[in-house]
Amino acid sequence: MSMRPGGELATRPLHFIWIADCSGSMAIDGKIQSLNTAIKEAIPHMQDVADENPNAQVLVRAVRFSDGAQWHVSQATDIADFKWEDLDAGGVTAMGKALSIVADQLKIPPMDERALPPVLVLISDGQPTDDFAGGLQALMNEPWGRKAVRIAIAIGEDADQEVLKKFIANPELRPLQANNPESLIKYIRWVSTAVLKSASSPASQSAAASTSGLNVPIPALPDAGGPSADDVW
Amino acid sequence: MNLENDTARWQAAGQSVRGAAHERSGMPNQDAICWRPDSGAGSSLVLAVADGHGSSRYPRSHTGASLAVETATQLVHDFVTGQADAENLSLVKRAAEEWLPRAIVRAWREAVGEHINANPLSEIELDALGRTNGDLTKAYGATIVTVAVAERFVLYLQLGDGEIMTVSDQGAVSKPLVKDERLFANETTSLCTADAWSDFRVSFQPITNEQPALILLATDGYPNSFRDEAGFLKVGPDILTTIRAEGLDRVKDNLETWLTDSTHAGSGDDVTLGILCSFVPFCG
Numbered sequence: 001m002s003m004r005p006g007g008e009l010a011t012r013p014l015h016f017i018w019i020a021d022c023s024g025s026m027a028i029d030g031k032i033q034s035l036n037t038a039i040k041e042a043i044p045h046m047q048d049v050a051d052e053n054p055n056a057q058v059l060v061r062a063v064r065f066s067d068g069a070q071w072h073v074s075q076a077t078d079i080a081d082f083k084w085e086d087l088d089a090g091g092v093t094a095m096g097k098a099l100s101i102v103a104d105q106l107k108i109p110p111m112d113e114r115a116l117p118p119v120l121v122l123i124s125d126g127q128p129t130d131d132f133a134g135g136l137q138a139l140m141n142e143p144w145g146r147k148a149v150r151i152a153i154a155i156g157e158d159a160d161q162e163v164l165k166k167f168i169a170n171p172e173l174r175p176l177q178a179n180n181p182e183s184l185i186k187y188i189r190w191v192s193t194a195v196l197k198s199a200s201s202p203a204s205q206s207a208a209a210s211t212s213g214l215n216v217p218i219p220a221l222p223d224a225g226g227p228s229a230d231d232v233w
Numbered sequence: 234m235n236l237e238n239d240t241a242r243w244q245a246a247g248q249s250v251r252g253a254a255h256e257r258s259g260m261p262n263q264d265a266i267c268w269r270p271d272s273g274a275g276s277s278l279v280l281a282v283a284d285g286h287g288s289s290r291y292p293r294s295h296t297g298a299s300l301a302v303e304t305a306t307q308l309v310h311d312f313v314t315g316q317a318d319a320e321n322l323s324l325v326k327r328a329a330e331e332w333l334p335r336a337i338v339r340a341w342r343e344a345v346g347e348h349i350n351a352n353p354l355s356e357i358e359l360d361a362l363g364r365t366n367g368d369l370t371k372a373y374g375a376t377i378v379t380v381a382v383a384e385r386f387v388l389y390l391q392l393g394d395g396e397i398m399t400v401s402d403q404g405a406v407s408k409p410l411v412k413d414e415r416l417f418a419n420e421t422t423s424l425c426t427a428d429a430w431s432d433f434r435v436s437f438q439p440i441t442n443e444q445p446a447l448i449l450l451a452t453d454g455y456p457n458s459f460r461d462e463a464g465f466l467k468v469g470p471d472i473l474t475t476i477r478a479e480g481l482d483r484v485k486d487n488l489e490t491w492l493t494d495s496t497h498a499g500s501g502d503d504v505t506l507g508i509l510c511s512f513v514p515f516c517g
Binding site for chain 2: 002003004005006007008009010011012052053054055056112113114116117143144147201202203204205206207208215216217
């Protein structure tokens with residue numbers, strides 16, 4: 001047996017980034033606690049998805065935004081080792097800053113051209129109080145920002161749907177509306193499993209055929225249900 | 234020396250393996266490889282690899298890839314061997330650049346049309362394709378990477394992702410085609426799109442003093458299996474070293490194992506590698 005040609009082999013990285021609103025309004029009616037619970041509950045399911053596809057290395061990070069934006073989990077952490085530290089709420093809604101710091105990390109380098117499309121999940125219950133357009137522009141200026149799978153979850157009726165639609169930038173995909181803890185858990189679970197699984201596939205497609213802008217097939221949405229007596233947000 | 238005759242200056246080899254992810258999901262290998270003449274030896278040779286789009290919207294892309302390598306190698310082989318004025322490289326170059334991309338796309342679409350006529354798309358396939366789109370050839374979407382080597386020139390044609398690298402006698406690696414910035418984040422140009430011919434990258438290189446010792450063609454599952462590009466580019470010199478030390482047959486014997494290891498420890502995608510080897514004294 002001759003030695004295998006070439007350098008070191010490696011699975012393809014898949015970056016998954018939570019972008020979480022931690023403004024003061026998230027403290028009302030248990031939203032922030034519900035978000036912490038939903039993400040914690042989703043981690044073992046993400047680990048299961050990652051185990052099913054060992055050719056994708058799922059790396060998770062998190063950004064929090066309120067009076068500013070900081071990395072809550074700054075190191076891209078293998079999902080097998082990922083632990084969620086609870087977020088707390090207080091302050092305003094610096095969503096634009098959050099998108100800017102994500103954009104910085106999506107540059108090539110540190111990102112790799114051979115990576116799988118990253119998954120960005122923006123969760124918010126309100127309206128940006130800073131330069132959202134500037135932050136979004138910074139994100140979209142990066143090739144991996146434009147080609148990321150961008151999912152938005154609106155918590156409660158006060159979330160700014162138009163802003164979240166601009167983040168998604170795809171008419172075929174609307175913000176997910178969570179008006180109670182159960183629906184938030186459902187949506188977090190969906191993005192953590194179904195979307196993650198789709199994004200971790202190496203399947204290619206024609207760029208010209210991608211008129212929707214979706215370079216990763218988005219799986220069917222979980223049943224959103226209509227307005228419910230359980231709605232608290 | 235196993236060559237068919239004294240004029241044989243090139244040999245072809247290659248292998249395609251099903252991706253680890255496709256093994257898990259039950260999907261077929263959607264890559265394909267083909268060379269002409271079938272003997273894999275001669276003074277001129279054509280080798281092609283193709284990658285069928287893996288997305289569910291392309292339910293027959295494995296067939297599309299097979300049809301792509303078959304039609305492209307036949308067409309380019311006929312082109313190379315049929316040049317009435319092969320000494321006039323300017324004319325050959327112009328025809329290669331202007332006529333071949335259109336002819337390859339046309340031949341592929343005709344082959345796909347015949348396949349559809351003989352094997353109509355099922356309801357499930359039509360659903361996957363999306364009924365609003367009337368162009369059924371999209372079900373067969375695939376890339377095509379083709380290299381022709383001849384007495385006096387080397388011709389490189391590529392539509393979509395994948396890689397071509399050349400290795401000189403001294404082991405220096407280069408890429409004969411310019412980078413296409415659109416090939417990013419699982420998206421590729423494709424034989425199945427309108428005006429696909431215009432998305433071809435073509436390079437015509439007359440052989441003057443030195444020809445490549447080795448030319449490698451790969452579908453994107455192979456470079457994506459390496460941690461970085463340097464690791465992939467090392468494949469060329471490493472294979473050249475093995476051929477010189479142990480012969481091309483040694484490479485052929487090991488290729489399936491190497492590529493299988495690559496998809497399992499790397500991208501999980503189908504992996505295909507084609508090899509054109511020029512230096513007769515070291516081959517076989």
